Every structure is written in structure tokens, then in C-alpha cells.
Amino acid sequence: xxxxxxxxxxxxxxGQIKAIQAAKKFISENPDYQLILVGDANVINxxxxxxxxxIEVVDNNFIVSIKESPRDVLRQKSSMSEAFxxxxxxxxxxxxxxxxxxxxxxxxxLKVKRLNGISRPAFMPIVPSLSLKNFLLLDxxxxxxxxxxxxxxxxxxxxxxxxxxxNSDETPKIGLLNLGTEDYxxxxxxxxxxxxxxxxxxxxxxxxxxxxxxxxxxxxFQIVLADGYGGNIFLKTMENTFSGFGKLLKNIIYxxxxxxxxxLWLKPGLRKMKNRYxxxxxxxxxxxxxxxxxVKAHGGSDEIAFYNALNQxxxxxxxxxxxxxxxxxxxxxx
Amino acid sequence: xxxxxxxxxxxxxxGQIKAIQAAKKFISENPDYQLILVGDANVINxxxxxxxxxIEVVDNNFIVSIKESPRDVLRQKSSMSEAFxxxxxxxxxxxxxxxxxxxxxxxxxLKVKRLNGISRPAFMPIVPSLSLKNFLLLDxxxxxxxxxxxxxxxxxxxxxxxxxxxNSDETPKIGLLNLGTEDYxxxxxxxxxxxxxxxxxxxxxxxxxxxxxxxxxxxxFQIVLADGYGGNIFLKTMENTFSGFGKLLKNIIYxxxxxxxxxLWLKPGLRKMKNRYxxxxxxxxxxxxxxxxxVKAHGGSDEIAFYNALNQxxxxxxxxxxxxxxxxxxxxxx
Numbered sequence: 001x002x003x004x005x006x007x008x009x010x011x012x013x014x015g016q017i018k019a020i021q022a023a024k025k026f027i028s029e030n031p032d033y034q035l036i037l038v039g040d041a042n043v044i045n046x047x048x049x050x051x052x053x054x055i056e057v058v059d060n061n062f063i064v065s066i067k068e069s070p071r072d073v074l075r076q077k078s079s080m081s082e083a084f085x086x087x088x089x090x091x092x093x094x095x096x097x098x099x100x101x102x103x104x105x106x107x108x109x110l111k112v113k114r115l116n117g118i119s120r121p122a123f124m125p126i127v128p129s130l131s132l133k134n135f136l137l138l139d140x141x142x143x144x145x146x147x148x149x150x151x152x153x154x155x156x157x158x159x160x161x162x163x164x165x166x167n168s169d170e171t172p173k174i175g176l177l178n179l180g181t182e183d184y185x186x187x188x189x190x191x192x193x194x195x196x197x198x199x200x201x202x203x204x205x206x207x208x209x210x211x212x213x214x215x216x217x218x219x220x221f222q223i224v225l226a227d228g229y230g231g232n233i234f235l236k237t238m239e240n241t242f243s244g245f246g247k248l249l250k251n252i253i254y255x256x257x258x259x260x261x262x263x264l265w266l267k268p269g270l271r272k273m274k275n276r277y278x279x280x281x282x283x284x285x286x287x288x289x290x291x292x293x294x295v296k297a298h299g300g301s302d303e304i305a306f307y308n309a310l311n312q313x314x315x316x317x318x319x320x321x322x323x324x325x326x327x328x329x330x331x332x333x334x
Numbered sequence: 335x336x337x338x339x340x341x342x343x344x345x346x347x348x349g350q351i352k353a354i355q356a357a358k359k360f361i362s363e364n365p366d367y368q369l370i371l372v373g374d375a376n377v378i379n380x381x382x383x384x385x386x387x388x389i390e391v392v393d394n395n396f397i398v399s400i401k402e403s404p405r406d407v408l409r410q411k412s413s414m415s416e417a418f419x420x421x422x423x424x425x426x427x428x429x430x431x432x433x434x435x436x437x438x439x440x441x442x443x444l445k446v447k448r449l450n451g452i453s454r455p456a457f458m459p460i461v462p463s464l465s466l467k468n469f470l471l472l473d474x475x476x477x478x479x480x481x482x483x484x485x486x487x488x489x490x491x492x493x494x495x496x497x498x499x500x501n502s503d504e505t506p507k508i509g510l511l512n513l514g515t516e517d518y519x520x521x522x523x524x525x526x527x528x529x530x531x532x533x534x535x536x537x538x539x540x541x542x543x544x545x546x547x548x549x550x551x552x553x554x555f556q557i558v559l560a561d562g563y564g565g566n567i568f569l570k571t572m573e574n575t576f577s578g579f580g581k582l583l584k585n586i587i588y589x590x591x592x593x594x595x596x597x598l599w600l601k602p603g604l605r606k607m608k609n610r611y612x613x614x615x616x617x618x619x620x621x622x623x624x625x626x627x628x629v630k631a632h633g634g635s636d637e638i639a640f641y642n643a644l645n646q647x648x649x650x651x652x653x654x655x656x657x658x659x660x661x662x663x664x665x666x667x668x
Contacts, residue, residue, distance in 0.1 A: 066516070066518070068518060069518050070518070102514070102516075102519070130578040130581070130582065141513055141514075144513075144520060144521045145521060177567065178563075179475055179478075179562065179563050179566035179567060179570075180436070180475075182400070182436075184400070184402060184403050184404070185436070186478060186563070187478045187479060187563065212570055213567055213570040213571040213574050214570060214573075214574035217571070217574045217575055217578055218574075218578065228513065229512075229513050229520070229521065229563075229564060230563060230564065230567050232513035233511065233513060233547055233564050233567050233568050233571070234567050234571050236513075236546055236547040236548060237547040237551070237567070237568050237571040237572050237575070238571050238575050239548075240547055240548035240551045240552075241551055241571070241572045241575040241576055241579075242575055242579060244464040244551055244552065245575075245576060245579045247464070248464065248607050249583070249607075251603075252600055252603030252604060252607065253600065253603075255603060258599045259599050259600055259603065261596075261599075262595075262596030262597070262599040262600050263596070263600075264596075265592045265593050265595075265596040266586055266587065266593055266596050266597075266600075269585075269586030269587075269589060269593065270586060273582050273583075273586065
């Protein structure tokens with residue numbers, strides 16, 4: 001049976017075309033997949049051309065939006081919501097969208113079943129570190145109100161994802177983001193979580209303890225646990241400092257003829273660095289803890305970003321991550 | 335009467351000498367100040383030389399340390415603790431140390447009286463933004479458990495500091511750091527604080543609403559409010575991303591002869607950028623909300639950093655910030 005991905009193409013800052021182009025590229029390389037695009041059928045069908053027969057289209061021209069409360073999404077018959085319906089009815093194995101994170105997380109929580117033993121799904125991007133390795137950061141915005149056991153559950157889930165994403169049997173090293181490394185620092189929930197993780201015996205991961213942002217950035221850890229608020233502040237600060245630094249550097253290079261020529265010599269290295277920290281190359285974020293593969297692409301995704309996000313979905317499906325997680329968490333609960 | 339600063343010189347990663355050198359430089363330029371150095375009297379007296387008659391020395395060779403709980407500091411007769419005693423007995427108007435932040439905050443809270451109308455002191459560094467302006471960030475690690483009214487109190491205090499530090503009558507624009515700009519985002523305390531600040535009428539500051547890290551980094555706001563946890567994660571992430579980016583850039587420049595020569599052409603611009611983000615040039619952090627001037631220098635301070643921190647203390651004293659705050663907060667409570 002073909003693996004099926006439902007793809008909400010309506011929600012993107014750059015319009016639908018980039019998403020549709022990525023879908024075409026993906027399906028031409030992966031004929032064993034079934035893609036269901038949800039969005040403006042007029043635009044999609046026009047853009048699909050010869051791919052019309054390979055890609056299913058669901059017409060929905062309503063962009064999800066949150067005005068007052070995340071619950072707004074439930075009242076809207078949006079493309080995102082319709083994509084989740086398709087997933088919930090088991091007509092797809094995975095979902096992809098670049099729409100509003102808050103809406104996506106809310107719909108994920110309400111429309112998709114959680115895995116056994118998981119209290120809350122978590123938003124888990126793949127983050128480039130200063131070393132050559134990426135790390136998994138979770139949670140990164142889905143959960144503001146947290147309990148200590150969430151962190152242990154997320155540690156278990158992320159460990160399975162880590163091995164899968166990196167095709168590796170290496171036991172990941174996990175740190176818990178906090179405002180200091182000492183055990184006495186942080187609020188009661190963080191301290192309880194640290195304690196819980198330190199005393200939890202497993203061969204699935206190595207829990208190190210509290211870590212500060214610098215240790216996460218340097219790439220010493222394969223998985224960084226955080227509450228949704230702290231993880232979100234951390235990631236956005238890192239991204240914005242990096243891009244801001246890039247702009248300052250550009251100004252320095254554009255100053256005069258000599259600096260411009262110097263910039264040319266440095267260009268290959270700088271481009272490599274920029275690519276390394278380009279969200280388009282690390283792909284989207286997983287929403288984990290659910291019994292379906294849920295991937296969120298960046299709001300400003302272009303064709304490359306969407307294509308990579310589709311491959312990220314593929315990786316999870318090919319590796320049968322949901323079943324592996326179910327087994328893993330099941331064993332654990334016995 | 336001379337203005338008096340008590341300076342705990344014992345607590346620094348680089349030993350006492352740098353702190354003592356900075357003290358000498360400061361006192362030679364500011365003979366109307368009285369400095370009281372607390373530390374190893376043998377080392378201090380040897381280093382002071384001809385300055386022995388201008389600078390008071392209190393012998394204490396015990397470095398503060400927290401093992402189990404911040405309350406440890408109360409049981410230790412450390413140099414930091416002794417410096418706070420001197421302040422508490424009103425033998426000094428201000429205190430400076432580069433010692434452990436946790437210990438410093440704990441002692442500040444316990445040994446120094448709070449200003450009228452202030453529930454909790456806050457840790458407030460001056461942070462360089464991507465624009466040419468610095469912003470004040472508070473709280474940045476002192477308060478993990480927060481209430482909505484703290485943010486309003488800190489907004490009032492920081493507004494007075496902002497005008498003083500910048501010799502400006504400009505009304506500062508204030509944002510509250512959160513994981514999104516929408517009013518419905520964040521936990522209950524953040525939402526309540528946002529509401530409280532939005533409905534508070536004052537000509538002391540302009541409250542904008544929730545902001546994300548990128549808006550703080552870009553320099554759009556003069557004051558950034560945060561809970562101690564989020565503020566701390568934000569600042570450390572910014573600092574570590576910036577220094578990490580610098581290291582990557584260095585590797586690119588050191589690659590071969592041509593890139594090295596290119597690096598030379600870019601050096602003036604790069605050095606300027608580095609200086610701009612060098613903590614030594616923005617000075618230490620204020621601990622605000624107390625009825626004394628309390629400044630924390632960076633743990634790795636050198637002579638320049640300490641000298642700037644002493645001048646930061648001076649600025650607060652010369653501008654009579656404590657009285658101004660008392661008046662301001664007093665009016666407000668009427």
C-alpha cells in the first residue's frame with residue numbers, strides 16, 4: 001500500500017505555488033507515495049499540470065487564523081483543519097503544513113490521538129549547533145504549563161527520533177535547559193524533572209542534568225529538553241542573533257572596494273556557514289507524541305524547504321517511527 | 335561628604351589584581367570618592383602601593399559559594415557577605431562585586447532594603463542591540479516565581495534608570511518578552527502582566543505589549559521586561575550565539591592566505607562589531623528595586639570591565655538615582 005501524506009498547501013507566506021512545486025518534485029521521485037493537497041483547487045490544478053493524475057486535490061480556500069484564543073481553530077472549516085480531518089479519518093499517515101504554529105499545535109492536540117504513555121505532544125525542531133551536528137529541541141512552544149513527567153516522556157520519544165533521523169545506534173546525551181547548571185536552580189517543576197530524569201534507569205538515553213544555552217548551542221548534546229516557553233525563547237533568540245550578526249557582517253563587507261573584494265574571498269566559507277544555519281536545510285519541526293507523523297514546515301518556506309520537509313515526513317514513515325515508538329513506550333509501561 | 339563604594343574584589347575568575355588596578359585608576363580620577371575594598375588584605379595592600387592612604391581595606395579571604403541552596407551564603411562569613419554588611423550598616427552608598435550571581439542576588443535581597451512599592455529586586459543588565467542603542471533587560475535571573483505586579487514595578491524602576499543612563503528625557507518604549515506577540519499567548523501570569531501594563535496610565539513609559547526575542551535584539555525597545563528564567567535564557571543565548579558566530583567566522587578567515595589577507599581588510603569593522611558586543615564595554619548589571627546602588631560586574635572582568643563598572647556605580651550615585659526612584663515610586667503610591 002502506498003504511504004499517504006496530506007499536505008495543507010494554503011498556509012504559506014509565499015502563496016501556494018512553492019508548496020505545489022515541491023509536491024510535484026517529491027512525487028516524481030517517490031511514485032510509491034500518495035499526496036493529498038488541501039488548498040485552492042483552481043490554483044493547485046493549474047500548477048499541477050501533468051501531475052493531476054498522481055496527486056489528489058481537496059478544495060479549501062479558508063486560511064486558519066487565531067484571533068482570541070487557540071480554540072478559534074475548531075470553529076473554522078480551514079484547509080488546515082480539513083487536512084487534520086483527513087488524517088483523523090485515517091485517510092493519511094502523515095500531515096505537513098507551514099501554517100500558524102499555534103493553530104497547528106492546537107489541531108494536532110485535538111484531532112490526533114496521543115501515543116500511549118504520552119501526556120502532551122511537543123514541538124520538536126531540528127536545530128543546527130556550532131559543531132557539525134544538529135540537535136533535537138523539545139518542547140519549543142506547544143506547552144506553557146508543564147509537569148515534570150512530560151520531560152521524561154519527551155526524552156523517550158526524542159531518543160527514538162534521534163536514532164532514526166541520524167541512522168545511528170548511538171545513545172543520545174540529553175540536557176535540560178535551565179538558567180544554571182546547579183541542581184538547586186530553577187523552579188519546582190524543573191527541579192522535579194531533573195530529579196526524575198537523573199533517577200530514571202534506561203539504556204535509551206544518557207541524561208546529563210541541567211544545561212545552559214551555551215552548552216546547547218555548542219552541540220554537546222543530541223537532545224535538549226525545555227518547557228515550551230523557554231525552548232521557544234531559546235530558539236528564536238538563536239535564530240535572530242545569527243541572522244542579525246549576518247546583517248552586521250554584510251555592512252562591514254559592503255563598506256568599500258577593498259572590503260568588498262575581501263568579502264568575495266570569504267564568500268565560499270560564509271555561504272557554507274549560512275547554509276548550515278539555514279532553516280530550509282534542517283527542514284521542519286516534528287510534532288511528537290502523536291500516533292501519526294506530523295511535520296510543520298517554516299512559515300516562509302520555499303520550494304527547497306517544502307521538499308526537505310516532505311523528505312522529513314518520508315524518513316519518519318520509511319523508518320516506521322510510530323510503531324517503533326509504540327513498542328518502546330509500551331515496553332516501558334509494562 | 336564623599337560618596338562611598340564598597341567593592342568586593344575577592345570574587346573574580348582572574349584573581350584580585352585586576353579589580354585592585356581598576357580601583358586605583360578610578361580613585362585617581364575621582365578623588366571625591368571613598369573606596370572600601372574587601373578581600374585578601376595582603377594582596378590588596380601590596381598592589382595598592384601609594385594608594386594605601388586613599389583606599390580603605392577590609393581583610394576577608396573567604397570566597398562565597400553555594401553548594402546546596404542559595405541560603406548557604408548566610409552561613410558564610412565571605413568577602414561578599416562582609417561587603418553587604420558594610421552597605422547595610424550604611425557605611426557605603428553602593429556595592430560592586432563580580433562574584434557568583436546567585437549569591438549576589440540572595441545577599442542583595444536579604445541584606446539591602448527594598449524601595450517602597452517594590453516587591454522583588456531584579457537583575458538588570460544593559461544589553462547591546464543590533465542597532466546602535468543598548469536596552470535594559472529585567473529580570474534576568476533573580477526571580478523564577480513571578481507575579482504580574484512585579485513587571486509593572488520593574489517597568490517603573492527601569493524607566494528612571496533608562497533616562498539616567500542615557501541622559502535623556504525620551505520616554506522609553508517597553509516590551510514584555512513572550513513566545514509570541516498575540517495577547518492570548520503565554521501563561522496566566524504573563525497574560526495578566528500584559529493586561530496590567532496595557533491598562534496602566536503613565537507618562538513614564540510607553541508599554542507596547544508582548545514582544546518576541548527578535549524585536550528585542552533588533553533594538554526597537556529601550557526596556558525589555560522578562561521573568562528571570564526567560565530573561566536569563568534570552569541573554570545567555572544571545573551572548574553565546576554571538577560568540578559562537580565569531581569563532582566560526584575566525585575559522586573561515588584563517589583558512590588560507592587569501593582569506594587571511596581578506597580578514598585583515600575587514601579587521602577594523604569586525605573589531606568595532608566585537609567591541610560593540612563586548613560585555614566589558616556595556617559594564618555590569620544593576621540589581622534594581624533596592625535602596626542602595628548595587629552593581630554586579632561580569633565574572634571574568636578585567637581591569638577595563640571593573641573600571642567601567644565603577645563608573646556605572648558613579649553614574650547612578652551622581653544622578654541620585656535612589657532618591658529619584660523613591661520620589662517617583664512614592665508619587666505613584668499616593
